[in-house]
Amino acid sequence: MTQVATRGAARAKRHTRIRLNLAGTGGRPRLAVFRSLNHIYAQVVDDSSGRTLAAASSVEKELRGSSGTKTEEARIVGRLLAERARTAGVRAVVFDRAGFRYHGRIKSLADAAREAGLEF
Secondary structure, three states: OOOOOOHHHHHHHHHHHHHOOOOOOOOOOEEEEEEOOOOEEEEEEEOOOOEEEEEEEOOOOOOOOOOOOHHHHHHHHHHHHHHHHHHOOOOEOEEEOOOOOOOOHHHHHHHHHHHOOOEO
């Protein structure tokens, strides 16, 4: 049995396995999430055309000075992304957690996006 050297490599392996069965289309694009140590990034991607339809992250100018916890920031990013996606005409998405556990900041972002009107 082979072992993966780092947690990052293990996550990348999980992400590759997930992406084999997950793709965004024009009618139902993919909501891709990336979580770094301090920030969270999310984008709505149409894989058939290779275009990003909407994006939001915690490093944007409006969110940079916020004093909330990282989970609260993820909730704000989720709401912001959902608003931008709806402006772009997207109602339903496929959620791509990118090998991260559906827990904490990832769950917070997803719940906020659902509350703001995205279906997944």
